[in-house]
Amino acid sequence: MAQHSPRRPRRQRTTSGRAIAIERAAKTVITLGGIGTILAVSLIFIFLVWVVLPLFESPSVGEGRLLEVEAQAPLGIGVDENHLLAWELKRDGTLEVRSLSTGNSLERRRPFGDLAPTAASFSTDGTRCVFGFGDGTVRIGDLAVETIFPDPEELPAELADLEQGEIREQGGGIVLRTPAGQLRRTQVSLSLQDPLPTGSDSPVVAVDHSVAPQGLYLVTLQANGSLRVSRERVKTNMLTGEETRSLRSSELLPADEEQDHPRFVGIGGLGQHAYALWEDGRLEHWDISEWSRPRVYESLDVIEDPTARVGAFAFIAGKHTLVIGDDQGGLTSWFPARDAEVEEAEPLLVQAHTFPEGDGPVRALCASARSRLFAAGYESGLIRVFQATLGTGVAELEAPEGARALCFAPKEDGLIAQGATRLMRWEVDFKYPEANATGLFAKVRYEGFREPQYTWQSSSADDDFEPKLGLMPLIFGTIKATFYSMLFGAPLAILAAIFTSEFLAARLRTSIKSAVELMASLPSVVLGFIAALVIAPFVQDVLPTILTSFLTIPICVLGGAYLWQMLPGDRAVRWAGAPRFLAICLTLPAGILLAMLVGPYVIENLFFAGDLSGWLSGREGSSVGGWLFLLLPLAALVVAIGSAFLVAPRLRRRSRTWSRAKVARLEGFKFVLGLAAAFALALVAGLILNSAGFDPRGSLVGTYVQRNALIVGFAMGFAIVPIIYSLAEDALSEVPVHLREGSLGAGATPWQTTVRIIIPFAMSGIFSALMIGLGRAVGETMIVLMAAGNTPIMEWNIFNGFRTLSANIAVEMPEAVQGSTHYRTLFLAALVLFGMTFILNTVAELVRRHFRARTQSL
């Protein structure tokens, strides 16, 4: 051991407390940070799952409560939104209001005097109702459960001590003290207009109505078999303000005592369709859009079993879908739909769903006003609740003596059923019946579509609208956006990275790299904005040029390379620096110029019948030009490979002793010949495909929409280029220099070195770069939001728009009601997005490790 000089103190052999403290602190902070990050990501995931999970919960049905009442099959029943009282319109014309908590009768009145209605029709979603009478007249009225705040002084004194939340029966209604301390009375009101003649004095046996913006539409069936549609006309006296109402009718079926009369009648939608349903299952369907001149659409049999008899008929909210129940327990739903394939097709009925068979005759049907739920009551006492869009059973209830009438609570949080002697009520939480795995991810036969399909249409201006929550179009849109932007961005970024790392002088490398990375700092909203407002209209204007430039630019670049080799003498070598770079830069404008010259005139006229957008949208012009255009890159590839394997070895043997200039001329000639061969090949393939009847329009290309996948490809390509570029460049630069030197030292060109050594070695890094770019493209929101048109359609057509999961969340989240199906479905979309990126990243990591393992030992 060396002797210590007296001045220098011996080195301390223990670690100082300070160093240990710092070490521990660092370890703790880093551990916490790491765990915190993992925790944060997990929490996001857990939160998403937590919001989404209720979508798949099954409904909870509360205990059924029985109220003993005197009841018969009523004309109609109803309940208020707080489940305080229920009303019943009896066949004898009495309107009875009962307390739902005690079953006590609160009020009993005869609004029609001595008369009893012979038929009644109630709106599911409003207060309007129509009553038919034995003298052939109808009365239009409004029946509503109303809430009033009576003057406390008018109320009896005993109500003064009512506690908060306590209820008391009083004055034909129920009084409740609200949390704010006020007294509130819930009561039933019915106002009636004067009787209107239908044009026949035979008793009205069935009536249905529909409220349209133009007025009220009615369909009435009379005892003599006369079936009429009528429209309410209101005339206002300009001086007195008095309104006179009348009905204008036209007859669908004439009075005929001999024939069977329909059992049910209905008026669909906003008064465009009229239906009459016979007991044996015959259904007549009329077009009454021109109500004064109705015509028959069709007549069909809606019950397969010839012995079965129709037992119940109802409309789903919106009055487009019909539900028909028979006495064998069968239950089917139908709606009118046009055949999209046929021009001016008539909206004929299609059977949407056949619901599971019940255990006895269907006696009562009732639709919810808020959603596509409907309930079917069977004679056995079984009550089933179904979701009409998906055709799924949602809940099952048991009413001991069968249901004569059913009614959903207005907030869809309960159901009441009236039997022979009892009124039953249930509190039910139906949860989210319109969302299940089928509804979200599979094809669904939505109202108005002849075939099941993937559709996303979450909301509309119309209340009766059926929400379509198929996520597939959004997933498809995300994939489409990613595919097209990677198609543009990835090759550009990778080639740029190769260029900077392998071909560019080192002193320029850093500044070029920083400049490209600066692209990433451009906010994507700016990119989207520019894409939507500048690029999109521009591209639309010069579409033929843009498309042609996809061919002319590569041709010019390659042609330039061959021409460069043909430079006389040793200039090709001597000018390898700046002059060559300049020449390369010139090929781009040359390609664009060529495209501008050729595109709008030659190409458009020759291949696309003189009008590219017309060619794209219509079926006009032959598909040969399109095929030629699409197949040219493929044909070029085939020719290139063919030439590399068949022609090149022979030429190489022959040209071994040739001079450089001679070889360059030969190669140039080969290029021109190859180009011609590729054109010919594409043309022949196009002709064959065309004569075989294949047309690219409708699949890869099609009608041009201004904001489309091409534009998004440009803009998002621009957004992902810096990311992929930067990471790929790092990966390429990290290839050990001794490998590069080894290859160059063996006489390989920089390109051969890149392709054979550098890229295989840097593969894991390049792959990561691509995957991170892909992840960015999958999750990118603003660009697609602004430039993609946001139409949730599923087609690969590059010239059409799409809607991505992320853009959809951004667009719809602000308008989604918290806790609603729509809201939770948007969270599900987020979860799907999360899952997609998660899977992508995992696959990327696995592949990266695979590549890495291959090169690790260096």
Added chain:
Amino acid sequence: MTEIEKEKVILPHQAARQGAGDQAVTQSGHTSAKIGGLFEAISEGRPFQSVLHPELASQEPVVEVEGFNLWYGSTQALHDITFSVPKGRVTALIGPSGCGKSTLLRSVNRMNDLIDSVSIEGSMSLSGDPIYGRSVDVIELRKRIGMVFQKPNPFPMSIFENVIYSLRIDGVRDRGLLNQVCEESLRGAGLWDEVKDRLKSSALALSGGQQQRLCIARAIAAEPEVLLLDEPCSALDPIATGKVEDLIEDLKGTYSVLMVTHNMQQASRVSDNTAFMYLGRLVEYGPTDQVFLGPRLKETEDYVTGRFG
């Protein structure tokens, strides 16, 4: 350019052609008078002339270097180097670290082109063709020169693909020819028996010594006019070193080899000629036995016997 750089030196091949062998002797006698003064003179940048043994003049050169200067940015790394690599022999470059041996070696196949800031002056030629020059296609030039690096650098591909790399990049697809070249080169590199059963397996699975011999096989598969070895054994253990040295011995006569080494024994064992460099200058260059046993300069003797430094 400084005064010293402009100083004219005698070019070895000129000397050889003139048959003025004694000229070198006079030079050496002249400078060796001052012990230790030579290194001082070099480090101070004073004019200095290389000592070139006349025996070299009779050997046919494959690489000729004339007045070669090289700068990394503003730092001069090679000063006025003039020497030639004889055909079919092994020439060793020795000298302390940082003396420019590797730089000189890498200048022969223009590997220094990869470094941005390098500038050169003077000339080099390969079998009479210029190496530097605006109309020289560096790719074509490198096809004529094989190079083996300090650290074994097999490519991440199979042994077979590694060996025939130069043929692959030339577009040779003839399977028979490729197999033949692979076997010949591996035999030439003394590796055939060890790897003949696993030609398709990854080259990275080989041991360090095997990898280095594979690199030599790869280099000789291209039938180079000159083979550059940059400290080929420095990363190897003694046994592997022995094998590579034996291999270099075998290559002698068939190939012209220029190698850089830090190992005096290696230089003395395998090389025919040895050049001693110091601080970017060629100090003494002559037949190996003369340089090791009877150097003209005291400084060379100090270095080869380990008394230097």
